[in-house]
Amino acid sequence: GNSVTQMEGPVTLSEEAFLTINCTYTATGYPSLFWYVQYPGEGLQLLLKATKADDKGSNKGFEATYRKETTSFHLEKGSVQVSDSAVYFCALSGSGGGADGLTFGKGTHLIIQP
Amino acid sequence: EAQVTQNPRYLITVTGKKLTVTCSQNMNHEYMSWYRQDPGLGLRQIYYSMNVEVTDKGDVPEGYKVSRKEKRNFPLILESPSPNQTSLYFCASKWGSGANVLTFGAGSRLTVL
Numbered sequence: 001g002n003s004v005t006q007m008e009g010p011v012t013l014s015e016e017a018f019l020t021i022n023c024t025y026t027a028t029g030y031p032s033l034f035w036y037v038q039y040p041g042e043g044l045q046l047l048l049k050a051t052k053a054d055d056k057g058s059n060k061g062f063e064a065t066y067r068k069e070t071t072s073f074h075l076e077k078g079s080v081q082v083s084d085s086a087v088y089f090c091a092l093s094g095s096g097g098g099a100d101g102l103t104f105g106k107g108t109h110l111i112i113q114p
Numbered sequence: 115e116a117q118v119t120q121n122p123r124y125l126i127t128v129t130g131k132k133l134t135v136t137c138s139q140n141m142n143h144e145y146m147s148w149y150r151q152d153p154g155l156g157l158r159q160i161y162y163s164m165n166v167e168v169t170d171k172g173d174v175p176e177g178y179k180v181s182r183k184e185k186r187n188f189p190l191i192l193e194s195p196s197p198n199q200t201s202l203y204f205c206a207s208k209w210g211s212g213a214n215v216l217t218f219g220a221g222s223r224l225t226v227l
Contacts, residue, residue, distance in 0.1 A: 013116035034215075043118075044157075059183075086206055089156065102216060104149075106156035 002027045006090045006105035007031070013080055015114050021075040023064075023090035023106050029094040031071040033057075033066050034102065038087040047075075085112045116141045120205050126225045127195055135190045135222050137205030144190040145208045147216070150174065150201040157204065157209035163188055195226040 006023045013019060025033065032051045036044040048057030053068035062077045073090060087109050091102040117140045127133055139191035142184050149172075157198065159172030163182040177199055179191040188207075192199060206216040 002208075043214075043220045045218065046208075046215050047214065104157040104160075112219060 002031070002092060002103040003094055004090050004103055004105035006088075007110055008106055010111050011108060012111045012113060015082055015110075016079045018085075019080045019110070021088055021090075021110070023073045023075065023105060025071050025073065025090075025092050026091035027071075027092055027103075033064070034091045034093065035062070035064055035073070035075050036089045036091060036104075038089065038107070042113070043087065075099040080110075080112050082112045082114055083108055093095070116204055116217065118207055118224045120203070120216050120219035121141075122222060124223050125219065126227065127212075128227050129196055130194050133192050133195060134191075135224070137188045137190065138218060139205075139207040139217070140184050140186065141207060141217065142185065143207035143217075144185070144210050145214075147172070147184070147206050148178070148180065148190050149204045149206065150187070151204060151221075152201050160190070160203075192224075195224075197226050198203075198222060199222055200226050 003026045022113045030080055035047040037047045038044045042108045048059040050057040050066035056065045064073050064075045087107045090105040093102050121136050144165045148160040149158045151158040158174045160174055160178050161172050161180040163169045163189045166182055166185050169180050169182055182188055202221050204221050205219040208214040
């Protein structure tokens, strides 16, 4: 079945540091890949997505590239801010599971210190 | 505003007392789904619905029921809650099948004593 593996936290960084959150996946077919973000006390919201190999998703300074050869979708940001503190979920969809609901990783709690 | 609305947001109940968590969306989405979020386990799908009167089990359906009598509503029913159903629950919806973007509700935190 489908699965998503991401680094677990908490990950603690100083403001303006470079961020990488690793995500790898196992899936049949050609899934779409997503990063969702959950701010404290809120639901999940889409951060970015990529629907085919070599696509790059980007939003709010975050980027992730769909690498089929390494089955990865790592999230990066060049200079993090305190407001980026949240839980980040890598997810995949499109291989038919749950009628194309999302398969999530366990989430990475990111803490940015001033 | 396009949104998914869940109620209640917080609930403390006791073992065996039936409860319903409501979910409503105003985007005319065909697909709706329930997830539970637990520490160290991420989000797991409970049930989903492709359209009115069409529902199916997700990864962790035991102890839950759902219904889809109207397109906008997808309530989650716990007939006899147990402490292992203490969790944070999210409802979500999207257009049709396929890899479309899910819109999530704000979550319902349930505690079963």
